[in-house]
Amino acid sequence: MTTGRFAPTPSGGLHLGNALCCLLAWLSARKQNGRFLMRVEDVDVPRCPRKAGEQALNDLRWLGFDWDEEALWQSERTGCYQSALDRLSAMNLTYPCFCTRAELHREAAPNLGERRFIYPGTCGSLKPAEIAVLSLARSPAIRLRVPDEEIAFEDGLQGSFSGNLRRDWGDLILRRSDGLFAYQLAVVVDDGASGVTEVVRGRDLLDSTPVQMCLQQILGLPSPAYIHIPLLLAPDGRRLAKRDHDLDLSALSRRCQPGALLGLLAYSAGLQDSPASTTLNSLLRDFSWDRVPRGDIRLPALP
Numbered sequence: 001m002t003t004g005r006f007a008p009t010p011s012g013g014l015h016l017g018n019a020l021c022c023l024l025a026w027l028s029a030r031k032q033n034g035r036f037l038m039r040v041e042d043v044d045v046p047r048c049p050r051k052a053g054e055q056a057l058n059d060l061r062w063l064g065f066d067w068d069e070e071a072l073w074q075s076e077r078t079g080c081y082q083s084a085l086d087r088l089s090a091m092n093l094t095y096p097c098f099c100t101r102a103e104l105h106r107e108a109a110p111n112l113g114e115r116r117f118i119y120p121g122t123c124g125s126l127k128p129a130e131i132a133v134l135s136l137a138r139s140p141a142i143r144l145r146v147p148d149e150e151i152a153f154e155d156g157l158q159g160s161f162s163g164n165l166r167r168d169w170g171d172l173i174l175r176r177s178d179g180l181f182a183y184q185l186a187v188v189v190d191d192g193a194s195g196v197t198e199v200v201r202g203r204d205l206l207d208s209t210p211v212q213m214c215l216q217q218i219l220g221l222p223s224p225a226y227i228h229i230p231l232l233l234a235p236d237g238r239r240l241a242k243r244d245h246d247l248d249l250s251a252l253s254r255r256c257q258p259g260a261l262l263g264l265l266a267y268s269a270g271l272q273d274s275p276a277s278t279t280l281n282s283l284l285r286d287f288s289w290d291r292v293p294r295g296d297i298r299l300p301a302l303p
């Protein structure tokens with residue numbers, strides 16, 4: 001049976017791009033008579049207040065979405081992330097990293113440009129005595145030794161994609177020096193624990209997928225099917241961001257009907273021929289991934 005999920009990060013209000021992602025994930029799971037789960041990705045607790053998470057769930061209910069179990073909150077699952085980390089450490093795949101952000105940036109600055117910072121493995125060869133001394137001054141982050149191999153998959157919308165963690169990321173942080181668990185570890189542990197078989201999410205997360213597949217393989221978890229959807233752009237072509245309060249779902253819910261917003265999203269995603277008001281049930285009847293474009297989508301002017 002298909003198990004889909006939507007997993008908002010409540011570091012700000014949900015915007016229409018988040019709503020589109022939930023819509024496609026919900027439609028895809030329900031079209032297959034599958035389960036649909038909700039997970040609040042508040043693993044970065046200081047940046048994700050509980051109230052914002054509850055607001056996100058309320059906004060999604062207002063749009064008409066339902067889910068099959070009580071929503072999972074990552075902030076309540078640190079014990080599970082710690083046991084996964086313990087397992088990785090028992091396999092000798094982790095090491096403490098004492099680098100500060102300032103040190104890493106100084107080292108990387110000349111060749112960083114627009115690209116992601118790739119950790120050069122500085123702390124990977126520290127000796128136990130050196131670790132003992134460094135630990136007196138600073139609590140370390142914990143990193144995963146990543147393999148130098150190509151991890152490939154077939155995305156449901158974007159086609160073939162592959163990545164090499166050593167080349168594209170370097171050894172990954174699993175737990176930060178402040179004790180917070182990394183997003184990548186939390187997602188893999190949660191998808192595994194919930195039996196998620198289908199992940200629908202924004203195209204901006206495409207290159208995180210080999211990272212998560214690598215962790216799934218090491219932890220002995222099956223990989224779900226992945227469908228990376230186009231990003232929704234504002235009517236003027238800029239990327240939607242949490243700071244765009246005009247496109248914030250809570251703000252829109254005060255001046256629009258849910259059906260009008262669903263109609264607008266469905267029209268943007270190719271699911272219907274006009275932005276006319278609609279319902280989830282009526283979209284479900286005609287839903288097919290064949291109608292959804294691969295490339296980014298520009299919103300029409302808002303009602």
Ligand SMILES: [Zn+2]
Nearest residue numbers: 097098099123
């Ligand atoms: Zn380091």
